[in-house]
Amino acid sequence: MQVKKPMNLFQKIIKIFVAPNEVLQDIKESPRILIPFFYVFVITILTTILQKPMIELQQQEISYLSLERYGVDMLSLSGKGLTNNQSFWISLFSIPVGVWLGWLISSVILLMVSKILKGKSTYKQLLSLVIHTAMLTSTLVLIVTPIDLFLGRSSTVFSLAVLYPGGNMTSFVYNLLSVMTLFSIWAVIFQGMGLYILNEFSKKKGYITAIFLYIGKILFAAGAASMTFWMFDILYKQGIM
Amino acid sequence: MSKKQKIGVGIVIVCVFIIFVVIGWLNRTRVDNERNVPKNAVSVQVDTVKEDKIISKIKTKGIVEVREKEALYVNTPSTIKEVLVEVGDSVAKDQPLIVYDRKTMDDLEQQLKQAFIQLEIQELALKNLILPSTDTDIEKARLAVNQSEQGVQDALSNLKQAEMNHNQSQRALEEAKKEYKNNQVLFEQGALSKVEVEQSYEQLQVLEEKLEAAFIQVQGAQRLIENAKQQKKIAEKSLSDLLHKENSPNYQTQVQTQKKQVELQKLQIEHLQTQKEQYVQNTKSPISGTVLKMGAEKGTVVNPGVPIIEIGDLSKIYIKAEINELDSIDIKEGQKVKITNDALEQISYEGVVYKISPIATVKQGSMGVESVVQVEIDLNEVETILKPGYSVEAEIITKHQEKATVIPILALIKDKDGTPIVYVMKEDYSVEKREVKVGTYADLYVEVEGVIPGEKIIINPNTQVKEGGYVKPIEIKQSGDVQ
Structure with a gap:
């Protein structure tokens, strides 16, 4: 029997877009973690640096919305004593840490769901799948960031929020649409494929599982994004602010 | 695919x-x-620099107290027989308020009586001491001197007699000794018998005894002279004392001591009388006012130091407040004060700072240990619905300026080196960092120099606001006085 040679990083970067099946088969046979992780790490840092103007725009947006809504600059309350640069560097290093934690938790959830559905995947395979999914999305984000920067946007133009022009960060629906980016939808498809390949169950089961997990994830992300404004709303209504 | x-x-x-x-x-x-708005501009809240009056206030809480407040006390433990008033009753000065058991009064009167008798005794003793000497006493003393003189003379005569006897005995003894020697010679020559020699010897011995007796007599006479002289001296001294009594130091001391005894006794009487008067006074209202508090009931025993009835003049109330040591430096006597009460929302009174304690006291506050200075605030109105013990809010106006350049306190920030600055928004929405000189602080506003009324300033600028940058203004509505 001929032993297939594991794909190298460059092959994966290309094939993850053009032949995701092959990448997923590779994950199944030799689930790699470290190299894709370093790739994602470097790409995320690079993207964060590139997106610095977008982060500033986001902060300006928060300032504007909070001033308009409550008469208080949320940014001046939360960022007391921190300069723009300090905030940027803090987010630069906190994002990778947060991302890693998110991967570990996502992998555990995937493993639990897979086991419930009697899948055959291992934790390592699923963690590798999650990291490769991140590889896909981070690469996409890096590619489209210049377009976002050119458009002078505070958030990516490739989210469904672009279809809700009147919305802003204070709205849960807007936040929900914001997290539903084209990359994340692409990632769901990739993850669905990965689940049925790694667990060796039907395509339908794989996609439905991926979609359910995605719905949970975007609801959580949209809720977290809206949380600050919800809290400010409560304080404002009670006259504390 | x-x-x-x-x-x-x-x-x-x-x-x-x-x-x-x-x-x-x-x-x-x-x-x-x-x-x-300008592209990439930071959203900010802006306000307009104003020329307005500025009132700097220090807010504190205080308690309504009665300025003129007195309490009834007792000096000795007493039993209350009857209480004639109730809390809230209006009373006039010297109006009887309480009746005590008679026992204490009786005891006091008894003590006073005894003290008077004691005084009388002491005064009599003094009188006796300072009375001048009578002729009889002087005569008696002279007689005693004469008698003692006589005694001395008699003793001298006795001595003379005794000396003479002694000399005679001595001479007789010398003769007897010679005779005995002669008789011994004669006896050796056989001219005299042994019996005769022995007789002369016996005679010699008798004379020797006589001489000895005479000598004792002389000594006795000498002692008598000494005694008589002593007697005479005493008699003479007594006479001299009688004649010059006032000059005697001993006498002076005695008189002084006795006078002090009298004085002491008078003081004792005075003290008892005061006690008696106070006892009577302690049953009456010391001032005109209202009964504020009852500290005892009918039949109970009250002890010294315990207030029995408190009376206060409710027309003279004041506010006792405590000011944090940091704020206290701005407090001056005569400053106006606005007094309000949470429960009486519609009512407010005016007052003035009447007195500031010269020392600070340490107390445990909500923020930990703090030093506070006690301040007394007088109310301008006499008729108030405030009652002693009410908790009130006092706003002490420490500074009042009719015209000042003011900005919201949130617009004032400090630069990296601590210099007070504001960010001014220009007409083209660009930002200018301006150094300002800070004046009086009010609650929400501050007086500054360095900006012009009408200029737009950024409120609570976040870290994205920088000199030369652009901002999106969100103006806030303003009304009313700057306080």
């Missing part, structure tokens, strides 16, 4: 991405047009 299919999917994906870019581009243009 065939290559064609893959290309088809790729084209679809690219098209979707392009559609999103186009929609995003269109939305961005529309949003910017709507806001009509």
Whole structure:
């Protein structure tokens, strides 16, 4: 029997877009973690640096919305004593840490769901799948960031929020649409494929599982994004602010 | 999936991405047009620099107290027989309020009586001491001197007699000794008998005894003289004392001591009388006012130091407040004060700082240990519905300026080196960092120098606001006085 040679990083970067099946088969046979992780790490840092103007725009947006809504600059309350640069560097290093934690938790959830559905995947395979999914999305984000920067946007133009022009960060629906980016939808498809390949169950089961997990994830992300404004709303209504 | 299919999917994906870019581009243009603000400008809250009056206040809490307040006490433990008033009763000065058991009064009167008798005794003793000497006493003393003189003379005569006897005995003894020697010679020559010699010897011995007796007599007479002289001296001294009594130091001391005894006794009487008067006074109201508090009931025993009834003049109330040591430096006597009460929302009174304690006291506050200075505030109104013990809020106006350049306190920030600065928004929405000189602080506003009324300043600027940058202004509504 001929032993297939594991794909190298460059092959994966290309094939993850053009032949995701092959990448997923590779994950199944030799689930790699470290190299894709370093790739994602470097790409995320690079993207964060590139997106610095977008982060500033986001902060300006928060300032504007909070001033308009409550008469208080949320940014001046939360960022007391921190300069723009300090905030940027803090987010630069906190994002990778947060991302890693998110991967570990996502992998555990995937493993639990897979086991419930009697899948055959291992934790390592699923963690590798999650990291490769991140590889896909981070690469996409890096590619489209210049377009976002050119458009002078505070958030990516490739989210469904672009279809809700009147919305802003204070709205849960807007936040929900914001997290539903084209990359994340692409990632769901990739993850669905990965689940049925790694667990060796039907395509339908794989996609439905991926979609359910995605719905949970975007609801959580949209809720977290809206949380600050919800809290400010409560304080404002009670006259504390 | 065939290559064609893959290309088809790729084209679809690219098209979707392009559609999103186009929609995003269109939305961005529309949003910017709507806001009509500089691109990449930081959203900020702005306010206008004003010329207004500024009132600096220090807020504190205080307690309503009665300025003129007195309490009834007892000096000795007493039993209350009857209480004649109730809390809230209006009383006049010297109006009887309480009746005590007679026992204490009786005891006091008894003690007073005894003290008077004691005084009488002491005064009599003094009188006796300072009376001048009578002729009889002097005569008696002279007689005693004479008698003692006589005694001395008699003793001298006795001595003379005794000396004479002694001399005679001595001479007789000398004769007897010679005779005895002669008789011994004669006896040796056989001229005299032994019996005769023995007789002369016996005679010699008798004379020797006589001489000895005479000598004792002389000594006795000498002692008598000494005694008589002593007697005479005493008698003479007594006479001299009688004649010059006032000059005697001993006498002076005695008189002084006795006078002090009298004085002491008078003081004792005075003290008892005061006690008696106080006892009577302690049953009466010391001032005109209202009964504020009852500390005892009928039949109970009250002890010294325990207030029995408290009476206060409710027309003379004041506010006792505590000011934090940091604020206390701005407090001066005569400053106006606005007094309000949470329960009496519609009512407020005016007052003035009447007295500031010269020392600070340490107390445990909500923020830990703090030093506070006690301040007394007088109310301008005499008729108030405030009652002693009410908790009130006092706003002490430490500074009042009719015309000042004021900005919201939130606009004032400190630069890295601690210099007070404000960010001024220019007409083109650009930002200028301006150093200012800070004056009086009010609650929400501060007086500054360095900005002009009408200029727009940024409130609570966040870290994105920088000199030379651009901002999107969100103006806030303002009204009323700057306080």
